[in-house]
Amino acid sequence: MNKKNHVLLVVVLVFVLASIGFGTIQAQDKPFAGIKVVVANNAGGNSDYFKLAAAPWEEATGATVEMNPIPFGDIKDKVLAAMSTDTFIADIVVVPSGISGDLMSAGYVIPLSEESLAAIEADDLFTYYRELNLSWGGVQYAWPWDGDVHTLNYRADIFDDPANQEAFKAAYGYDLAVPTTWKQYADIAKWITETNPAGVPYGWAEVAGRRNGLFHAFSDRAVGYAKHPDDPAFYFDTETMDARVNNPGFVRALEDWVAALPYAPPDVTRYGFSETRDAFITGLAALVVNWTDVGVAANDPNMSVxxxxxxxxxxxxxxxxxxxxxxxxxxxxxTPNQPGYAAFGGWIMMIPKNAQQMEAAVSLADFMGSRETMSLASQTPGSGVNPARISTLNDLAGWVEKAGFPTEENARAYVDSIKNSLETTNVVFQLRIPGYNQYEDTLEQAVSEVLAGQKTAQQALDEAAAAWNAITDQLGRENQLKYYRASIGLE
Amino acid sequence: MVESENRRWSRTFLLPAGLIVLFLSIFPLVFSLGMTFTNMRLAQQEPVRFIGLENWTRLFSDQRFITTLGNTLIFAITSVTVQYALGLLLAVLLNQKIRARWFFRMSFLLPLMMSPVAVSFMIGKLMLSESRGPFAALLMSLDLPPMRWSTAPFGSMAVLIAVDTWQWTPFFILVLLAGLQSVDAEIQEAAKVDGANAWQTFWRITFPMLLPLSTIAILIRSLEAFKVVDIIRVVTGGGPGNSTESVTLYAYTMGMNNGDLAYATTMAYVLLIATILYATAFLFISRRLTRWRDA
Incomplete structure (x- = not known):
């Protein structure tokens, strides 16, 4: 071996040793280097964004996040099936809060530690969101990610036009203003459908499609008529667990909805989230009740006209x-009773007891549920994440800069619609007792029959109530009562 | 001696295949039958226990199940009949010596190659959209009222049958065209020589020769149609009410969505029995029909 080769060998050795040393230092700095955390989330929803948002955590910890996207329609079933059979599905599951009753009450997921509660600044979350969405029996089992609520989106240009105000007042005898009752909403929708101001052909659109959100759309309307502020319960009696869905409040809500059907697009009874959002941002309907993604989408020139x-x-x-x-x-x-309805409750994160990377999963959940990550996610168009934090809603400048609202005044209208819904003591949260899917399916069937003119509201809701009582009996009335009371924060 | 040894060897060689069949087919069948007598659920809150015939009695008093069974029968029989008639007509036309015959043959087969969900979305959700689709735009431009099929049970079922027909008619075209091409041309020539016109040749000669093939094709398609779930899920979601819900969709909803596995399995069993009855009746009638025509 000549001198030249000796030098080359020494250089290579130094390089190799330096690399090993650097790698070791790096590994020490990165506590989860080489670890893979599997996250099950809904495919096409906020799943893609979740991976993007987790990139800084991957960079800081050396771990990688592997998404296990599950189609929206299957996620509840797959997660329930896996957890109930103690099969590993993911280290973190991002699921609709509606199945939290099944998962938390059965003890399939771990509770948050004090460290995690501090890391996510739990006090910054809306109280009811935290108590009624993330917790069970006073213990927080879920990390926050997405906060869902249904609000009213309306065409301000139509309402602000003096000619429209004059014409509406002449026709209905009162001022054209943002509707505070469903009666006013129906009047305005009728007037818009008949006169097409600003070229808008239909009055309203809601998620009225069966298996597409119909349960929530009906609840949106029923809360105003049937959620009394003195009574914490809404869907069930808190003493007997008898279904209330056929009480006069629910019946009137459904009758009023049917009466307003001619003022919606003809296929509204098939609309889900995207069709309803598109009806608003493409100028098909002037009053739209939907999740709050619509507000951000309306500012996006790539989506909205x-x-x-x-x-x-x-x-x-x-x-x-x-x-x-x-x-x-x-x-x-x-003054009108406007309780607000936290439809769907939101996508929340839980860690199964059989997670394979428990420590890394907790670290990732702490990061994703932190104030900074959630605020950025909520204000990023197309993220599929809606706000659940007080600080996010107070950040008006952020809504203007990141989410495209033209003025702070316009952004305030948006955040106030959410705040007013989530901060009221009368808010109704997503039903989340075991068997929720079964209750949802039965009620949707009844409402769908009424919207199609096959049955009267009273007849269909009586049948739905009987079916709900049968489901309750089948699942165990005593347990269901206990779960319902826990789900609305009574115990 | 040698024979008995051969038999032993053949049994030994058959054993793995037999075990696989037993494991993959017989065991699930027996296990699921056993499930129908229990209260098994997803996310079970109480222990699994034997409940006798409760699921079976519940099923036959479940009005929704009876409606879905009726919907499934209407859907399967109507859509397969329409598809067969259209398929036969198009197969006869494509069997003629026409220009660009290969192009038409390929074009007619395209729908068969597409995903049912994509077809359902494209036709049921986009083209037939009552507020945004091309038909809606056409009606609007003619100052006609919009279609409102999604709130009408009959209209919704008709749309589902139309979507299914668009996708599955090519299956009949494919099978019947193959059948037509295998018909001996000399027999048809002989009929013509004997003075039969085109219709008589088709009705008396060609069609009877296609009957065995038609029977198989109709049976296969019917069995598929009985299990329909995808297009209903996408186009109508089973609505309005449950007027277009099929047994499979209801079973899926009850089993996977609502977690009532035992009840959903009971439904699947009833569908299996109904399908077997249908297939037996269909084969019996087709045999009688063939014999009658031969006579």
């Missing part, structure tokens, strides 16, 4: 006539 500012936002309409289940009588309110 509306110019920023043409859209504005409000809490769901309600009713001045409210059914009180405790007294069994209608009550008349001076």
């Amino acid at each position: 509306l110019t920023p500012g043409q859209a504005s936002y409000a809490i769901l309409p309600g009713s001045t006539e409210v059914w009180n289940s405790l007294t069994g009588a209608w009550e008349t309110f001076e």
